[in-house]
Amino acid sequence: MFNTNKPLAERLRPINLQDYIGQLHLLGPKAVLRKAIEAGNIPSIILWGPPGVGKTTLAFIIAKYIKAEFYTLSAISAGVKEVREVIEKARFHTKTLLFIDEIHRFSKSQQDALLGAVEKGTITLIGATTENPSFEVISALLSRCQIFTLLPLTKEEQVELLHTAIKKDKILIERQVELIETEALLRLGGGDGRKLLNLLELVVLDLEVPVRIYDQNVLDVAQKKVAMYDKNGEMHYDIISAFIKSMRGSDPNAAIYWLARMIEGGEDVKFIARRLLIFASEDIGNANPTALVVANECFQAVSVIGYPESDIILAQCVTYLASSTKSNASYKAIKAAKALVRQSGDLPVPLHLRNAPTQLMKDEGYGKDYLYPHDYDNNFAPQEYLPQEIAGKAFYIPGINARENEIRERLKKLWKDKYNY
Numbered sequence: 001m002f003n004t005n006k007p008l009a010e011r012l013r014p015i016n017l018q019d020y021i022g023q024l025h026l027l028g029p030k031a032v033l034r035k036a037i038e039a040g041n042i043p044s045i046i047l048w049g050p051p052g053v054g055k056t057t058l059a060f061i062i063a064k065y066i067k068a069e070f071y072t073l074s075a076i077s078a079g080v081k082e083v084r085e086v087i088e089k090a091r092f093h094t095k096t097l098l099f100i101d102e103i104h105r106f107s108k109s110q111q112d113a114l115l116g117a118v119e120k121g122t123i124t125l126i127g128a129t130t131e132n133p134s135f136e137v138i139s140a141l142l143s144r145c146q147i148f149t150l151l152p153l154t155k156e157e158q159v160e161l162l163h164t165a166i167k168k169d170k171i172l173i174e175r176q177v178e179l180i181e182t183e184a185l186l187r188l189g190g191g192d193g194r195k196l197l198n199l200l201e202l203v204v205l206d207l208e209v210p211v212r213i214y215d216q217n218v219l220d221v222a223q224k225k226v227a228m229y230d231k232n233g234e235m236h237y238d239i240i241s242a243f244i245k246s247m248r249g250s251d252p253n254a255a256i257y258w259l260a261r262m263i264e265g266g267e268d269v270k271f272i273a274r275r276l277l278i279f280a281s282e283d284i285g286n287a288n289p290t291a292l293v294v295a296n297e298c299f300q301a302v303s304v305i306g307y308p309e310s311d312i313i314l315a316q317c318v319t320y321l322a323s324s325t326k327s328n329a330s331y332k333a334i335k336a337a338k339a340l341v342r343q344s345g346d347l348p349v350p351l352h353l354r355n356a357p358t359q360l361m362k363d364e365g366y367g368k369d370y371l372y373p374h375d376y377d378n379n380f381a382p383q384e385y386l387p388q389e390i391a392g393k394a395f396y397i398p399g400i401n402a403r404e405n406e407i408r409e410r411l412k413k414l415w416k417d418k419y420n421y
Helices: 031-039 054-066 079-090 109-120 155-168 170-174 183-189 191-204 215-224 232-250 251-263 269-287 290-305 311-323 329-344 360-364 403-415
Strands: 045-048 069-074 096-101 124-129 146-149
Touching: 031 054, 045 054, 045 069, 054 124, 054 329, 079 109, 079 232, 109 124, 146 290, 155 170, 155 183, 155 191, 170 191, 183 215, 191 232, 232 251, 232 269, 232 311, 232 403, 251 269, 251 311, 269 290, 269 329, 269 403, 290 311, 290 403
Parallel strands: 045 124, 045 146, 069 096, 096 124
Antiparallel strands: none
């Protein structure tokens, strides 16, 4: 039975890979994920990408291809109890796939509840998230899953989606829809397939049959019926981007404006505060170490208080961070160090830096010739702390600002010509 009560995006949800639009880097003919799906051999995975790009749909398709018993939970409403119930049911099936939408909202204890079942293969987990899993998913669970990044739909893919809708959906077929112009639909859709289709349906139902869609029709309907701030859509990402860039650019006035847009749009207060925490370290760092303290106190305060009083606390923190001296030296340092770790592998810890709790270790030279800095003038004794293969490699290059200039001068005096400061 054709259900006309479902929104267009739901009515058109594909049930196989042939009808799935987008993500060719993962699902193209020779792509690794497509091969795994068609072979019915899927590991536990995390699907990371913006809203409306097909994460949930892909989970349903995978379940169908691998012929698994399929369970779905939303991290907004489910907890440890519901997870354990699915794991218990899984013991009675050959294959069980558990899809958890918005897995980034699961607490550490809720994610911990998944570990054993995922590791033993009792369930195959598919988690969907709009947030960077490196920050939001615990490392133990991440290590047991493969991460696949889904991209916003391209302009061509969005156009294909629109034409598919007017050719296949019964309601749109009856209304004799013709797309004369698509620019406004694409701009407002912003790479979000769900938003694009639901906007299309909104416009179609507002116009007389036969429906002829021009950009102005779309803009008129959107102005009347579509909120300008969508917490789950493109505007969400555009505004947070403008917010961060305004603070990075030391413009407290613009930063406050974008903060107000998020608050008025009902953005989660913790989401904003988390971004401030990241910003304080990534973009200010050692140029003003107090910034991280202020951001952390802000996060703690708004987590307890909530709206509307949190407006004031957020405003204080935002203006402070935006007005602060900036440095991304620490951010660049960890990126460079991680890149070298991936390139050079697990280099051995120098013997003199190793602990020697046993006599055997002492005999092997563990801890030998280590210089205890507090036994020397200025609490410093020059010695090598890096593996020999990368000795002298500088990752942290202090930024050009008052505080880090002091840091640079101190490091120069201590290390003389060893590091290029």
